[in-house]
Amino acid sequence: MNNRARRILCVDDEDFNLDLLEALLKPHGYETYTALNGKEALDVLAAQSVDLVLLDINMPVMNGHEVCRRIKADPQLCHVPVIMITSLDSKENKMKGMESGAEEFLSKPYDQAELLLRIGNILRTAEYADAFEYLILALARAAEANDIDTGNHILRVGEYSALVARELGQSERFIETIxxxxxxxxxxxxxxxxxxLxxxxxxxxxxxxxxxxxxxxGAMIIGDHxxxxxxxxxxxxxxxxxxxTGYPKGLKGEEIPLEARITAICDCYDALRNSRVYKPNYDHDGACRIITEGDDRMKPQHFDPAVMAAFKKLAPEFDALYGKMLDNGETDTK
Ligand SMILES: [Fe+2]
Incomplete structure (x- = not known):
């Protein structure tokens, strides 16, 4: 996030409530978008990047719980915080809202000062999370200074790893973290x-x-946080x-953490595709052949069979990602 005004999507089936929210938020520097039902809200989110959603629950076409569930299930949107505003202050409604992944709840009629405070808090938390992710990348970049693996290698490895984690049925949290x-x-x-190097x-x-x-x-630098x-x-x-047969400890099978087993195959694929000083680069089919059939150094038994199966299934997507995330000025040699 930069210094632009924070964008808030207000979703309510009553115009009057939307007018109220806009009148409250605009003077505090927020940019507002409105939607009269859940479907309209998803249309706005598809077209516009938004920092926070204020969501009514009872609406025609698609209710607030369903909208929230869809936001939280969408990898592009799941970071967007949701505050549910409900006129029904029932425990059941709150439980349902929590199940659908909403970050905060407020009952109608809400206290305006409290709503503004909660919005401010939630946006600040989201900004810290954003800065945290950014710094991780900055640290990874700093380590490339002496290396030949520069450009988008680290970003591609992150994206392939997320693909494999999803294929293996891991949670959204696992997928985003990897x-x-x-x-x-x-x-x-x-x-x-x-x-x-x-x-x-x-x-x-x-x-x-x-x-x-x-x-x-690497483990020493990252430390214990x-x-x-x-x-x-x-x-x-x-x-x-x-x-x-690997290093540094010679761990075997599931002794190796899953996130490392996933990253291993993704790192190998990208290293094979990338031209490095000590070896030629391979096209997609060549890289897949070496990973699945082996060569003088790499063997299929180096990889977790479940991760290998996911890799084989996702191979075309790896190729597409590689093509989409080429380093600046590079062209695909395929
Ligand atoms: Fe390495």
């Missing part, structure tokens, strides 16, 4: 000398040992292999 924090997988490379040809055994330390360095444990486990374990 999308953001898988970008940190190689953050520990900031401690690896650039003559190793950029060396053309294969590394010596000694150089390889040094290179392997980027996993433990509870909100970053996803990224920490990915940084530490994304070179572990399902058959136990």
């Amino acid at each position: 999308r953001n924090q898988a970008t940190l997988h190689d953050v520990g490379k900031v401690h690896i000398p650039s003559h190793i 950029k060396k053309p040809g294969r590394l010596t055994a000694g150089e390889m040992e040094e290179m392997k330390q980027h996993t433990t360095f 509870p909100h970053l444990q996803f990224g920490r486990r990915i940084a530490l374990c994304h070179h572990e292999r399902w058959d136990g």
